[in-house]
Amino acid sequence: MALVVQKYGGSSVADAEGVKRVARRIAETRRRGDDVCVVVSAMGDSTDELLDLAHQVSPLPPARELDMLLTSGERISMALLAMAIANLGLEARSFTGSQAGVITDSVHGRARIIDVTPGRIRAALDDGHIAIVAGFQGVSQGTKDITTLGRGGSDTTAVALAAALEADVCEIYTDVDGVFTADPRIVPAARKLDTVTYEEMLELAACGAKVLMLRCVEYGRRSGVPIHVRSSFSSKPGTTVTGSMEDLPVEQAIISGVAHDRSEAKITVVGVPDSPGKAAEIFEAVAAEGVNIDMIVQNVAATTGRTDVSFTLPKDDGARAVQRLTAIQGAVGFQSLQYDDQIGKLSLVGAGMRSNPGVSAQFFRAMSSAGVNMDMISTSEIRISVVTRAEDLDTAVRTLHTAFDLDSTDGEAVVYGGTGR
Numbered sequence: 001m002a003l004v005v006q007k008y009g010g011s012s013v014a015d016a017e018g019v020k021r022v023a024r025r026i027a028e029t030r031r032r033g034d035d036v037c038v039v040v041s042a043m044g045d046s047t048d049e050l051l052d053l054a055h056q057v058s059p060l061p062p063a064r065e066l067d068m069l070l071t072s073g074e075r076i077s078m079a080l081l082a083m084a085i086a087n088l089g090l091e092a093r094s095f096t097g098s099q100a101g102v103i104t105d106s107v108h109g110r111a112r113i114i115d116v117t118p119g120r121i122r123a124a125l126d127d128g129h130i131a132i133v134a135g136f137q138g139v140s141q142g143t144k145d146i147t148t149l150g151r152g153g154s155d156t157t158a159v160a161l162a163a164a165l166e167a168d169v170c171e172i173y174t175d176v177d178g179v180f181t182a183d184p185r186i187v188p189a190a191r192k193l194d195t196v197t198y199e200e201m202l203e204l205a206a207c208g209a210k211v212l213m214l215r216c217v218e219y220g221r222r223s224g225v226p227i228h229v230r231s232s233f234s235s236k237p238g239t240t241v242t243g244s245m246e247d248l249p250v251e252q253a254i255i256s257g258v259a260h261d262r263s264e265a266k267i268t269v270v271g272v273p274d275s276p277g278k279a280a281e282i283f284e285a286v287a288a289e290g291v292n293i294d295m296i297v298q299n300v301a302a303t304t305g306r307t308d309v310s311f312t313l314p315k316d317d318g319a320r321a322v323q324r325l326t327a328i329q330g331a332v333g334f335q336s337l338q339y340d341d342q343i344g345k346l347s348l349v350g351a352g353m354r355s356n357p358g359v360s361a362q363f364f365r366a367m368s369s370a371g372v373n374m375d376m377i378s379t380s381e382i383r384i385s386v387v388t389r390a391e392d393l394d395t396a397v398r399t400l401h402t403a404f405d406l407d408s409t410d411g412e413a414v415v416y417g418g419t420g421r
Contacts, residue, residue, distance in 0.1 A: 001033050001034060001035065002034045002035070002168040002169070003034070003035045003037070003125070003165060003166070003167045003168055004029060004034050004035070004036050004037070004167060004168060004169055004171060005036075005037045005038075005039065005158055005159075005161055005162040005165065005167045005169070005170045005171065006025075006026065006029070006036060006037070006038050006039070006158075006170075006171045006173060007038070007039040007040070007041075007135065007154055007155060007157070007158035007170070007171065007172050007173060008022050008038065008039075008040050008041065008081075008173045008232055009041045009154065009172075009173065009174050009175070009232075010041040010042055010043060010044050010045070010046070010047070011044065011174070011175040011416075012041075012173055012174070012175065012232035012233075013040060013041070013043050013044075013077050013080075013081065014043055014044035015043070015044070016080075018043075018232075019043075019077070019080050019081055019084050020084050021232070021233075022040075022081060022084075022173075022232055023081060023084035023085045023087070023088060024088065025173075025232065026038055026081075026085060026130060027085060027088045027090055030090055030130055031090075035125045036130045036131075037121055037125065037130075037131045037132075037133065037161060037162075037165060037167070038081065038130065038131065038132045038133065039132075039133045039134075039135040039154055039157050039158040039161060040074060040077040040078050040081055040132060040133070040134065040135060040154070041073075041074060041077065041135050041136065041154040042070075042073025042074050042076070042077055042136070043073065043076065043077050043080075046073045046076070047070055047073050047136075050069055050070055050072070050073060051066075051070070053069075054066055054069055063108035063109055064108055064145055066108070066109065067108045067109065067137075067145070067146050067147055067148045068146055070136075070148050071096070071097070071134065071136070071137040071146055071148060074096075074097075074134035074135055074136050074137060074154070075094075075096060075134050077134070078094040078095070078096075078132045078133065078134045079094050081094070081132055082094040082132050085130055085132075090130060091127075091128070091129045091130065092129060092130040092131075092132055093124045093129050093130070093131055093132065094132040094133075094134070095120060095121065095124075095131065095132065095133050095134070096133075096134050096137065097133065097134055097135070097136070097137035097138040097139065097146075097157065098137070098138060098139035098146065099120055100116075100118060100120065100121055100131075100133045100134075100161065101115075101116055101117035101118045101119060101120065101121070101164075102116055102133075102137070102138035102139065102157060102160065102161075103115040103116065103117065103138060103139060103140075103141050104138035104139065104140055104141065104147045104149070105140065105141065105142075105147075106140040106141075106142050106143050106145065106147070107147070107290075108145075108147055108148070109148060109150060110148075110149065110150035111138060111140070111147035111148065111149055111150070112149070112215075113138060113149070113156065113157075113160050113219075114141055115141075116160050116161060116163070116164035117164070118161060118164045118165055121133065121161065121165065122165065125165075133157065133161060135153060135154025135155075135157040135158065136148055136149055136153035136154045136157060137149065137153070137157075138157075149215075151213060152212075152213020152214070152215060152216055153213075155172055155212060155213045155215075155216035156213065156215045156216045156219060158170050158172065158216070159216050159219045159220045159223070159225055159227060160219055162223075162225045163219065163220075163223035163224075163225050167225065168226075169225075169226050169227075169228050170220070170225050170226070170227050170228065171228045171230055172212065172216075172227060172228070172229050172230070173230055173231065173232035174211060174229065174230075174231060174232070175231060175232070175233060175415060175416045176211060176231055176413070176414070176415055176416070177192055177230070177231045177234060177236045177238060177413070177414065178192045178193065178194075178211075178229050178230065178231070178236070178237075178238040178239030179192070179193050179196055179201070179204070179209070179211055179212070179229050179239040179241070179257070180192050180193065180211075180257065180413055181193065181255075181256070181257040181258065181401065181406040181408075182257060182258040182259075182260075182397055182398075182401045182406065183209070183210075183259075183260065183397070184412070184413035184414075184415050185415055186260070186394050186397050186398065187258075187397060187398055187401050187407075187413075188412040188413060189401070189407040189408050189412065189413075190401065190406070190407075190408065190413050191406060191407070191408040191410075191413075192236075192238075192239060192413065193239050193256060193257070194237075194239060194240070195239065195240050195241075195242070195243070196239060196240075196241050196256060197241075197242075197243050197244055197351060198217060198220060198221035198241060198242070198243070198244060199221075199244060199351065199382060200256045200257075200349055200350065200351055200382065201217045201227075201241045202214065202217050202218065202221065203259075203347070203349045203380065203382060203383045204256070204257055204259045204347075204349050205217050207259035207260070207261060207345065207347035207349065207383065207385060208259045208260050208261025208262075208263070208345060208347070209257070209259040211229060212227065212229060212241070217241065220241065226240060226241070226242040227240070227241040227242070228240050228241075229241065231416055233416035234414075234416070254350050254352030254353055254356050254359065254404070255348060255349070255350035255352065255353065255359075255404045255406060256349050256350045256351065257349055257350070257406070258346070258347070258348055258349075258397055258400050258401050258404075258406065259346075259347045259349060260344060260345065260346050260347070260393055260396075260397050261344065261345040261347075262344050262390060262393065263314060263315055263316075264294060264312045264313065264314060264315060264343060264344075264345055264387075265312065265313060265314070265315045265318040265339065265340060265341035265343065266310060266311070266312050266339075266340045266341075266343050266375070266376070266387065267310070267311055267312075267313065267318070267321060267322065267325070267337060267338070267339055267340075268308055268309070268310040268337070268338040268340075269282055269308065269309045269310075269325065269334050269337060270308050270334060270335050270336045270337065270338060271306045271307075271308065271334050271335030271336065272306060272307050272308065272309055272332065272333075272334045273305065273306060273332075273333045273334070274305050274306055274307045278332055278333070278334075279298070279309060281328065281331070281332050282309060282325065282328075282332060282334075283311075285324050285325060285327075285328050286311075286313070286321050286324065286325070288324065289317070289320045289321060289324050290317075291313050291314070291317040291320065291321050292313065292314065292317075293311050293312070293313055294311070294312040294313060294345075294378075295311060295312045295345075295376050295378040295385065295387065296309070296310070296311045297309075297310045297311070297376045297377075297378075298310075306335070310375075310376060312343070312345065312376070312387060315341050318339060318341060322337060322339055325337055342389065342390045342391075343375065343387050343388065343389065343390055344387070344388050344389065344390045344392070344393030344396075345385055345386070345387055345388075346385065346386050346387075346388055346393060346396050346397060346400065347383055347384065347385040347386075348363055348383065348384045348385075348400060348404070349382060349383050350382060351382050353382055353384075354381055354382060359384070360379075360384060362403060362404070363384050363400065363403075365403075366399050366400050366403035366404075367386070367388075367396060367399070367400070369399065369403075370392075370395055370396060370399040371392075372388050372389075372392045372395065372396045372399070373388065373389070373392075374386040374387065374388055375387045375388065375389075
């Protein structure tokens with residue numbers, strides 16, 4: 001007997017038929033003799049609908065109350081799923097994040113999990129029941145308020161519960177058949193990967209691959225939980241995320257995939273005095289707003305004794321960062337700010353590029369052949385990332401995918417839903 005944690009995204013439980021289909025899959029797993037804990041997202045686009053409703057009522061809804069509102073979506077899903085499982089003759093118990101023991105910090109909207117104490121979940125499993133947990137939410141250790149975990153929060157909930165329960169595997173069910181070499185919505189010829197290392201998946205997730213969220217993969221690697229990405233619309237085997245680069249065979253594939261991201265913006269701080277401490281003042285101000293920085297490039301400015309500093313950040317944080325930097329312009333002494341939210345990030349990821357010369361040359365030759373200009377470049381041991389114009393991103397993804405022989409010869413990839421979640 002194994003202990004399996006399964007997570008179902010919003011597209012999998014988008015309507016009553018979807019809920020019943022998921023219930024049947026869960027029931028099949030339980031009848032095989034496995035213990036099952038399920039984490040579920042809100043139905044379809046209901047979280048976005050709740051956000052829209054909140055902003056119709058208030059242009060700036062209080063963060064605490066917004067979390068209270070948004071967590072209702074997952075509670076609806078978990079209760080309906082428990083009802084559907086009961087209709088199949090099995091016993092299911094549903095739990096909110098706080099009831100499941102998901103303890104977080106007190107940052108509303110993007111709380112981080114501090115601990116998981118799944119006593120009630122373990123008791124339900126020991127009684128032979130299926131435990132269903134509302135994803136995306138927890139309870140603050142300090143304030144005892146309900147919190148939400150931000151984008152991908154249900155994935156993170158599932159892996160965190162799997163670690164706390166010492167589960168044999170965490171299955172993430174979505175609307176594609178696994179992790180592909182590129183987003184099949186943009187590259188229909190994308191190939192499904194059978195296995196991916198944690199390191200490669202971390203890079204893909206950080207670079208925009210939405211099939212798994214970064215924090216979920218981080219948690220899995222830290223806890224050693226195998227993550228199995230599958231479709232809830234088919235019975236295909238999916239992709240397993242596990243192991244490290246040291247475990248790879250000598251002749252592993254050079255490239256694992258191409259990722260892209262449209263959610264970032266670029267800020268250029270123009271004419272920064274070229275003296276020690278100025279960059280620190282800029283990034284300390286941005287950090288004080290709780291903004292995560294991605295790529296950073298420093299250029300020599302046209303004015304002697306000054307430099308330009310460019311960096312990318314989430315679009316959602318752009319206005320706050322610009323406002324904060326404007327407030328310190330006099331103290332830092334830079335000349336002006338430029339903000340650009342019409343950019344896209346393109347990344348090539350693969351553990352094999354560590355030991356294969358010429359990958360960078362092939363990358364930039366492919367971009368040149370497609371007529372794609374690059375504003376910024378960043379690399380790691382197993383990744384090359386560039387910033388391009390947003391309108392060039394799809395062309396760049398397809399060109400790069402073909403240039404590195406990633407196209408499948410087995411037909412087009414299937415996307416069962418519409419969002420990838």
